Amino acid sequence: MAQASARAKGATFAGLARPRSPSAMVEAAKRWFAGGLAEESEQRRLFPWLAVAFGLGILVCFTATNGEPSLAAPLLVALALSAAVPFLGSRPVALALVLGLAASFLGFSAAVLRLRIVAAPVLARTTIAPLTGLVEALDEREVGARLIVLVESFGTLTPDRRPTRVRVSYKKALSLKPGDYISAMARLLPPPEAARPGGYDFARDAYFRGIGAVGSLVGKIEVKPPPRPLPWQVSLAAAVDDARNALTRRITDANGGQAGAVAAALVTGKRGLINAETNDVLRAAGIYHVVSISGLHMVLAAGVVFWLVRALLALVPGLALIWPIKKIAAGFAMVGVTAYCVFSGWDIAAERSLIMTLVMLGAILVDRPALSMRNLALAALIALAREPDGLLGPSFQMSFGAVAGLIACAGTLNRWMPPREGASLLARAWRFLAVAVLGTLATTMVAQIATAPFATYHFQTVQPFGIVGNALTLPLVSLAVMPAAVLGILAYPFALDQPVWWAMGLAVRGMLTISGWISGFGHATLVVPAYGSTALCLLALALLLLTLPVSGLRWIGLAPAALGIALAATPPRYDLYIDREGGGAALRDPDGRLAILGNPPAFVLEQWLKADGDSRKAGAVSVSTKGRCDAVGCTAGTETRRIVALVKDKRAFTEDCERASIIIARRDAPKGCRAGLIVDRAFLAERGATAVRFGPDGPVATSARSPNVRPPWRRVMAEASPVPSTPAETAKLQDPEIDEGDPLPDTPSDRPQ
Template sequence: MAEESGRAVRGALPALAAGRLPAAARFFEVAAAEFRGGLAREAEQRRLFPWLAVAFGAGILVFFTATDGTPSLAAPLIAAALCLGLTPLLRARPVWLGVMLGLAAAFLGFAAGVRRVASVAGPVLARTTIAPLTGVVEALDEREGGARLIVRVESFGDLSEAARPRRVRVSYRTAQVLRPGDSLRATARLLPPPEAARPGGYDFARDAYFRGIGAVGSLTGKVEVLPPSAPLATELRLGASIDEARNVLTRRITEAIGGQAGAVAAALVTGKRGLISEETNAVLRAAGIYHVVSISGLHMVLAAGVVFWLVRAGLALVPILALAVPIKKIAAGVAMVGVTAYCAFSGWDVAAERALIMTLVMLGAILVDRPALSMRNLALAAILALAREPESLLGPSFQMSFGAVAGLIACAPLLDGRFFRREGGSWPARALSWLMTVGVGTLATTLVAQIATAPFATYHFQTVQPFGLVGNALTLPLVSLAVMPAAVLGMLAYPFALDRPVWWLMGLAVRGMLAISAWIAGFGQANVVLPAFGTGALMLLALALLLATLPVSRLKALAVLPAACGLALAATPARFDLYIDRDGAGAALRGADGRLAVLGRPPAFVLEQWLKADGDSRPAADVSGGPDVRCDRLGCTMTATDGRKIALVTDKRAFAEDCARADILITRLTIPPGCVAPLRIDRAHLAAQGATAIRLGPAGPEIVTARGSGTPRPWQARPTTGPPPSPPATGGAFAPEPADPSPESLQ
């Protein structure tokens, strides 16, 4: 087929040169022939299978973004079965066969989304509530100022089982010692998991829903540990035991190393990041290496690689075993067991689970004599990961990890350092060759990974680390050659109580990593904030990445068009002029200087998200109302750049005046019926629509909301009536929950 397409292209060229065909017809004939030839080569190289993973993901994307209501699980399954049933009739028509297989994969992806939502369905707290809470501690993360608990709820106030969240996440600040598996009773202030701080922003409520968390909040007053009323379920008891073992090892590592180096080293081993200070987190982010402290693909690959190398090297030392048994396959099997155990011990976090699936597929390929690193294996790992957790497609972790690996696999022939490799010559020449190969390989792989993940990182976090290439190039060799091997050796020595010297050595390497990160963070513009761009630009850039990495033929050139369009859209985002907090506590309006000014008192984290989305690098603490904002005890007013008057009402006594003069009236109260303000955003609107953003234009305000139109999704708390939520209590053991947890907080 490829030869026929090639002949078609060669046959069209003479006619093209002779000018016997119209220009447009000549162009399309040659392009079509080239496209057919490219598809033929893709089929010959068995590179069409990865596109089934793309189709599977497209079905999931349609489910999460386009459905309104609760779809039937039977509908996509029947549609997929019909598509698959037609495939035997289309063997002679490969194009239509591929279309049918792609549609079947898309319907199966849609069905995976329906099944997942149904399997995790649980109550979400409807409104802020303070009441007695009893339950069992499933997991506990120690933090600098207390701890954060995951509690399986047994009772909460007078809520019925149908309205009571099954699991809640609470923080507390007290000297009392709690352990996973303890039964507790305390007064808790719980609120619905916070939704996005802005339209298109990170939705913590969605991620919490798929983790079974129906409320977040804090414990107040005394926490009482109760004797267990009944034996714990096996799953709960096992999970609590593993979490307690992680906490014990975390404390042991931090004590052996000390300081923030100990906290980072413990996070690398156990996945417990609560002891890492915000200053250290900021330094790691500025250096572009924060991914190192999140148990994910890097950790799984390095852990599996260390176990694989140790087992294979140990077996190779015994000549009879090296000659008689397949030691490579044995090492791969042991590595699969070891990396699975490591994932279980690290808490089975979402990112770790996806990395485990990918690593197991790669190691499994060795057992069946297939290339470990191939695009087919990556596609299979993606399908398995998405089938288990379809919602992960919407998050940065999945997008960045699979995007990076796809880029590295596609560029693997260019990254093997063959230009610097020297087999002969003196030992200094060979040593220099090895150093050049390692150095250039590290730089090249880091550059490829950063380019592949840049669209997703910029879309989700609105930040770019220009010196991330330097940070990764300097620290990853240290992590790969010293930190992770020491972590594996420390884990092996831990049961024998011989691990403290290993942790001390690991701490030296981690201190070096932190020193490099601090040096890079000290550079000017180590963190560059970019305005948030829309999903259209992200879709185009993702399509460009797929077209650049999946094909092996010249069809790669098709990536140029979506890449150019995506970059153009991302470079010219349509920014909002007015942001409104989902609770109506504050707003931010663009002033005459082009920057946002604050009205009221929006939460600091919410304001930070608005600033980042606007491309503004100012800290939230440095942003004030400015000279154009007028505030008193009843509210705030400000005039927009187009002359519209914006009013934020915090006291009902201001309605009489502001309803008459304001063009846009914002309040967390209920606006009286006689209000004549042209645009009114009050408690009812915010409860139904969530955070709101507005673009001011000549045609009138363009309103975009976090929830959008249509039926609320299962993870969205239903609108409630009644007075606004009361402000948080203070004093005692109250430890406030962050207004908007970060995307990393559930991983």
């Protein structure tokens, strides 16, 4: 039958390739397409497209709606479409379309429901006031700590206008722990939005995490008894986080240095003690995903538990013949990996990986193939139903993209390395080694290709030696690091874990040594220009078409892949970037590189440089060669004979409004200003960070926000700011040395799998 199917496909392709009339070619194409759909239906490969349709509904809700979408409307439409399903049994195409539409409206409904569940006030402007609340989570840093505080009170803000949670940092050493009820003076500001059009929007992620402000604690922190008994969920979360911090300190004490910090991150998910240099080394080697609790950790943890339980049960004579030890081991692995996810902080990436792992292990319990596209689709549906906003981030996209690529290529990889019966022991050993090495290289390459569109879109970096880094370090992680982590956790309650952590630290040191060697290669990290969402959508569509079908229909994916690559390879480059606060800009100099105008924040400037494909750090960027600055502002000429003016003092408006083509200012420009483009306080409040391209017909501006479009995470509710009531508080408001507590987000540079 397989040979007949192959002959039919060959005949179809031959028919398409043979010179024929246009109508005959259309008919042949129709037959080929219908045959492909029939094969997809026969192989039950249409189900994964329901997850795609579900995600499409989420995407429409988050990107296309403006205002408060109704929850009842999409649910009613989905219900009506579902009611029509029993009547479409004889019309498979109509049935597939109706099911897809129903899934899309259900995805839209899930997104609306998520928006309503997480809705909470967001701070309007920078404010210093007394803060009281409960420390929900604490991440220790090399200096100080970062806290998530469940707010009880903040200044004079009423509960309906007060952020529910805030993220604050404290630079001094202090013996705080999760569960403490604290009181301190805090400097808070709204979660920062994207630094450039199309850039990472921390305000969106903070909104879905329930964080309404970020900042720092100022002065003394008092620990007080809570005013009321804490809910059990809060107490449990605080206790788990406290236990994670305690184990983190125990692992770092057993090893010391960055090996201890990385080993602790592998076990507890606490990455605050890893310094910037180590992070850069791991990224350059392409293995930073190892320290982000995600798919690799979940699979290895489940695999270690599964193997240990199955091996122990198999040691009992006759037990393997009576009991289903494989299913028992899968059940223990499900419990173990769930406990590991809870202990590691139940991070979003870890949660999605847990769902995927549980679905795979559950398939073993019901005698189904563990690794299949249907299971992956089911895991995606569960993950998106729980957290629809995850679809917008790199973690979900890269996790499921990598696994989809691996499942799609699994058959090909197995055909390349078929088992050989009757071989000698030495031959089997050599084959096992070859399969392990080639399998690691092949799977790493597949995963990197599948995740490349999302990695380059979100991070603008490529690690060309990542395949070498993964090939050399993943065996060490799989065979030494993660088994030691499981054994260490089992020995921890008996206080017998220190030798295990020490041994784990040796393996981690080896991993860091390999990473340092690879990071020393020339061009270990390449920065590529940022491309737009259109190219990303085309590349994502290509990945879906190339991985989900089993028939020849998958080759349709080559068309969006080619178009997406063409768009990504020729991204639009801006000539001027303007800070969202209007205090600084970056202008393209005659040498083609960006140069500083004014005083843009270092973090923001580096985001502009990466988007431009420039690997320089902020400190290496010079002032524009065509710029001149004085006490009231800066001006600079452009290659198109335009003048860009950055206004620091209102006295500069009089002259700049007459001669400049572009005005940039923190304050509102006066009425009657004659500049062609005025990017002042009102403009930035409406549109956010802005980039400009100098066209033949004048400057063309693109902003992070569209005017009059305000997604839920940008609807600021906390308009009232407390007024300091004492001279001391007034002095603190005027103190320029107050630390903002790293209000800008950490660059999301992990590569979850």
